[in-house]
Amino acid sequence: MSNNQFKRGELYSVINGMATTAVARRLQKNFRNAGLEITIEQWSILYHLWKEDGLSQQELCNRTFRDKASITRLIDNIEKLGLVERIASKEDRRVNLVYLTDAAKPLQEATYNLANQTMNEALQGISKEEIEIVKSVFQRVYENSK
Amino acid sequence: MSNNQFKRGELYSVINGMATTAVARRLQKNFRNAGLEITIEQWSILYHLWKEDGLSQQELCNRTFRDKASITRLIDNIEKLGLVERIASKEDRRVNLVYLTDAAKPLQEATYNLANQTMNEALQGISKEEIEIVKSVFQRVYENSK
DNA sequence: TTATATTAGTTGCATAACTAACTATATGTC
DNA sequence: GACATATAGTTAGTTATGCAACTAATATAA
Numbered sequence: 315m316s317n318n319q320f321k322r323g324e325l326y327s328v329i330n331g332m333a334t335t336a337v338a339r340r341l342q343k344n345f346r347n348a349g350l351e352i353t354i355e356q357w358s359i360l361y362h363l364w365k366e367d368g369l370s371q372q373e374l375c376n377r378t379f380r381d382k383a384s385i386t387r388l389i390d391n392i393e394k395l396g397l398v399e400r401i402a403s404k405e406d407r408r409v410n411l412v413y414l415t416d417a418a419k420p421l422q423e424a425t426y427n428l429a430n431q432t433m434n435e436a437l438q439g440i441s442k443e444e445i446e447i448v449k450s451v452f453q454r455v456y457e458n459s460k
Numbered sequence: 461m462s463n464n465q466f467k468r469g470e471l472y473s474v475i476n477g478m479a480t481t482a483v484a485r486r487l488q489k490n491f492r493n494a495g496l497e498i499t500i501e502q503w504s505i506l507y508h509l510w511k512e513d514g515l516s517q518q519e520l521c522n523r524t525f526r527d528k529a530s531i532t533r534l535i536d537n538i539e540k541l542g543l544v545e546r547i548a549s550k551e552d553r554r555v556n557l558v559y560l561t562d563a564a565k566p567l568q569e570a571t572y573n574l575a576n577q578t579m580n581e582a583l584q585g586i587s588k589e590e591i592e593i594v595k596s597v598f599q600r601v602y603e604n605s606k
Numbered sequence: 607t608t609a610t611a612t613t614a615g616t617t618g619c620a621t622a623a624c625t626a627a628c629t630a631t632a633t634g635t636c
Numbered sequence: 637g638a639c640a641t642a643t644a645g646t647t648a649g650t651t652a653t654g655c656a657a658c659t660a661a662t663a664t665a666a
Contacts, residue, residue, distance in 0.1 A: 335623095336525070336602045336605040336606050337601060337605045339605075340605045353651065370615095371615065379481055379482070380652095380653080380654095381654060381655080383617080383655080384654075385615090386615065387652070387653085388652075390616095406614085406661080407660085407661060407662085409615085409661095410614080435605065436601045437601065437604070439604070440597055440600055440601070444597050447597075448593070448594055448597050451586055451590050451594050454584075454585060455586070456482050458583070458584050458585075459486045459578075488654085501621080501622065502621095516644080518645085527623080528645060529626095529647080532645065532647085533623090552632070553630085553644095554630065554645070556645070608666085609665085609666075610665075611662100612663070613660100613661085613662075613663090614661080614662095615658105615659085615660085615661105616659080616660105617658075617659100618656090618658095619655090620654090620655090621652105621654085622654105623650100623651080624649105624651085624652105625648105625649090626649090627649105628645105628648095629644100629647100630644085630645085630646100632642080632644100633641080634639100634640085635638100635639085635640080635641100636640100
């Protein structure tokens with residue numbers, strides 16, 4: 315086992331847990347403090363629907379990097395909150411299209427603001443160039459690992 | 461909401477889910493294919509104990525960025541597998557020290573090799589400089605968010 | 607057109623995460 | 637020494653994750 319390999323192995327524990335978890339926890343806390351009773355996982359679904367409403371569950375799998383079972387349960391929970399509804403596709407009756415309800419609309423601006431504020435705090439002192447490198451590295455890591 | 465802020469908000473969905481999840485899933489799959497019946501979360505505990513045996517649960521919280529309840533259950537499960545045992549500290553009876561058993565020893569080399577191989581594949585085509593920038597950015601993001 | 611394979615989604619099972627409330631031990635102050 | 641406070645760990649309750657096995661609908665091939 316070369317020294318270089320060992321260093322890379324160590325990177326795993328840095329990547330998996332530290333920064334991403336800290337940001338996620340902070341954002342969740344900020345939601346709760348603002349009286350927004352949604353989880354960040356639920357928010358990540360709403361986020362994609364605000365960008366494009368009426369996505370299929372499969373498309374939400376692709377965009378949020380979750381498996382089908384996870385999306386089924388997440389949509390179950392968001393549906394219970396009254397924020398989305400499933401509407402069967404007319405073209406393909408296997409497909410559920412997920413639509414935002416009116417109740418979800420007021421959440422958009424508040425959660426976007428909190429997410430942006432949380433990320434701005436998290437990214438304090440980090441340059442645009444560094445952010446671009448992180449994004450680029452993550453993209454390649456994802457392609458290498460999927 | 462400035463354009464710059466929006467771009468930062470978007471980074472959140474990249475950070476939380478894509479690359480880290482893909483690597484974690486790949487490593488879990490590699491463990492399973494090799495007949496190693498442990499989860500990557502359990503492995504992350506063993507990893508720290510192989511570096512320094514007999515850590516307290518609180519110290520494992522600090523090193524793995526989990527809360528106390530999570531560590532309690534993780535140690536429960538690893539203990540059930542017979543890989544670690546809790547031994548009450550003689551200096552402070554509130555403290556459980558977690559020690560590896562003999563059964564955990566043979567796992568070390570196999571799992572290190574798989575982790576290194578998985579990370580080498582994940583980091584294919586990524587330079588040392590880029591890795592250093594990612595580590596440095598993560599460190600600062602963590603400090604900003606904790 | 608009938609049989610086979612593929613795709614979308616659900617359900618059961620197990621693990622793991624966080625919060626909040628709890629017990630037990632240790633420490634600090636008067 | 638007695639009381640308040642802090643710390644280590646556990647437990648209960650809820651949400652989320654992944655895999656595997658399943659149903660239903662569609663697409664493909666014979």
